[in-house]
Amino acid sequence: MDWLEDWRLSVALPHIQGRLLDVGCGYNNLVRAYGSGVGVDVYKWDSVVVQIDDASSLPFPDSSFETVTIIASLNHIPNRAEALREIRRVLTPNGKVLITMIGPFIGWFAHVFFRHDEKVRGGFGENEKKGIDREEMRGLLTETGFRIVKERSFELGLNSLFIAHKQIDPLEKQRRLKLSIIIPVYNEQSTVAEVVSRVCAVELPGIDKEIVIVDDGSHDDSAAIIESIQRQRPDIIKAHTSLINLGKGAAIRFGLEFATGDVILIQDADLELNPEEYPALLAPIIRGDAEVVYGSRFRRRVKDIPLRTKLANRFLVLLTNVLYGSKLTDMATAYKVFRREVIKSVTLRSARFEFEPEVTAKLLLAKHRIREVPISYHPRTVSAGKKIGWIDGIEYIYTLLKYRFFS
Numbered sequence: 001m002d003w004l005e006d007w008r009l010s011v012a013l014p015h016i017q018g019r020l021l022d023v024g025c026g027y028n029n030l031v032r033a034y035g036s037g038v039g040v041d042v043y044k045w046d047s048v049v050v051q052i053d054d055a056s057s058l059p060f061p062d063s064s065f066e067t068v069t070i071i072a073s074l075n076h077i078p079n080r081a082e083a084l085r086e087i088r089r090v091l092t093p094n095g096k097v098l099i100t101m102i103g104p105f106i107g108w109f110a111h112v113f114f115r116h117d118e119k120v121r122g123g124f125g126e127n128e129k130k131g132i133d134r135e136e137m138r139g140l141l142t143e144t145g146f147r148i149v150k151e152r153s154f155e156l157g158l159n160s161l162f163i164a165h166k167q168i169d170p171l172e173k174q175r176r177l178k179l180s181i182i183i184p185v186y187n188e189q190s191t192v193a194e195v196v197s198r199v200c201a202v203e204l205p206g207i208d209k210e211i212v213i214v215d216d217g218s219h220d221d222s223a224a225i226i227e228s229i230q231r232q233r234p235d236i237i238k239a240h241t242s243l244i245n246l247g248k249g250a251a252i253r254f255g256l257e258f259a260t261g262d263v264i265l266i267q268d269a270d271l272e273l274n275p276e277e278y279p280a281l282l283a284p285i286i287r288g289d290a291e292v293v294y295g296s297r298f299r300r301r302v303k304d305i306p307l308r309t310k311l312a313n314r315f316l317v318l319l320t321n322v323l324y325g326s327k328l329t330d331m332a333t334a335y336k337v338f339r340r341e342v343i344k345s346v347t348l349r350s351a352r353f354e355f356e357p358e359v360t361a362k363l364l365l366a367k368h369r370i371r372e373v374p375i376s377y378h379p380r381t382v383s384a385g386k387k388i389g390w391i392d393g394i395e396y397i398y399t400l401l402k403y404r405f406f407s
Helices: 002-015 029-034 080-090 104-114 116-121 134-143 170-174 192-201 222-232 248-258 275-287 307-324 340-344 355-365 390-405
Strands: 020-023 038-041 065-071 091-102 146-154 159-166 177-185 207-216 237-242 263-266 292-296 336-339 371-374
Touching (some): 002 029, 002 065, 002 091, 002 146, 002 159, 020 029, 020 080, 029 038, 065 080, 080 091, 080 134, 091 336, 134 146, 177 192, 192 207, 192 222, 192 275, 207 222, 207 248, 222 237, 248 355, 263 275, 263 340, 275 336, 275 371, 307 355, 307 390, 336 340, 355 390
Parallel strands (some): 020 038, 020 065, 065 091, 177 207, 177 263, 207 237
Antiparallel strands (some): 146 159, 263 336
C-alpha cells in the first residue's frame, strides 16, 4: 500500500506553499517530503511531531500556517465540521487547505479486503466513515468557510483532491488594513525629512499607515530631525533611537518589534526609491496573490545604474536562484513587503546589510514564494551617502552559502 500513499503525496506536494501543518500525519511522510512543517495526529505514530486529543482543538495561534493538509484522514475525524473550522482559524488570510479523500464505496471495498485500519488502529470509532463522497466534501468545505478553487480525480478516478482557500468573513473584510513602514536611518540628515514627507503623502485608500523610524546611532543631525518629524505627526509616526550604530539589519529587527501593522514594508531613508510605488507593491498582497513582494529594480529599464552594481546584482541573484531554486531578479532590493505573520515566523539574526540575503534565504527555505514587481530606481553615489561596499558583497555570498548548507 506504500505506492498508494506515495501517489497521494505526489499529488499534494506541488500545491503546498509556506509553513505546512499536516493533520492526521501518520508517519509524518508528507512533512519529510516537503522538507519542513508540523505533523499532528491523535495516534502516537513513530514519527508524529505533535500528538493531539482532538483535531477541533489545535495547539497553535491564529494564522500560523499558509497550508494545511488532510491526506486520507478527514473521514477518521468524528467532528469534521468543527475540525475544519479550527483549521480555518490557524490558516493565514490567504491560506489554503488540501484534502484527499476516497468515496464511501471505494472506502468500504478497501477496508473489507485490506483491513488496514483494523490492523493499525483496531478498527473504526464512533462517527468515523469509510470515505466521503464529493458532494458531502463540497458541502463541508462551504459550510466551514472555504472556497473550493480546484477539484480533481487521481488514482484512476478512485481518489479526489480538493484545494480550498480560506474565505474572509464580511466583518473581516470591513476591517481596514494597517501598513507598517519601517525606515532604518543612519546619517541621513539631508534626505530623511523628505522621505518621510513622501511616505506620508502617499494615498492608500482603505489602508491605515504607521511609520516606524529607527535611528541607528547617527552622528549627524538625523536624530534631531526625526524627533521634530515625530512631534509633527505623533498620530502615525513612531521614532526609536539607538545609542550606537549596529547596522541596517539590527535597525530593521528593532523596527519589527514595534510594528503593529498587518503588512510590513521596508523603506530606506535615502531618495533612491519612490514611495509613490507603494500601491503597486501592495496590490499582490491585497488581492491575496502573494504574502511576500519584492520591488525589482531590474525588471524595468533604468538609466544611470553603475556597471559594477549591475554585475554584482547579476552574480548575487544568480547565486540565490541556483542555491534556493528561485527565479528572482533583485534579491538585494530595499523594497521588501511582507504579511506580518510571514516575517514574524522568520528568526532574523543579521545586524548589517546581510539582512537582505538572510531574509531572502529563510523565506525561500520556508517555501514562501516571492512575487516581484518592477520599480524605478535612482542610484546615488558614495559621495552622496551610498554606504554599501564590496565587503558587504562578500558578506552576502557567505550568508547565502551559510543558510543553504550550514544552518
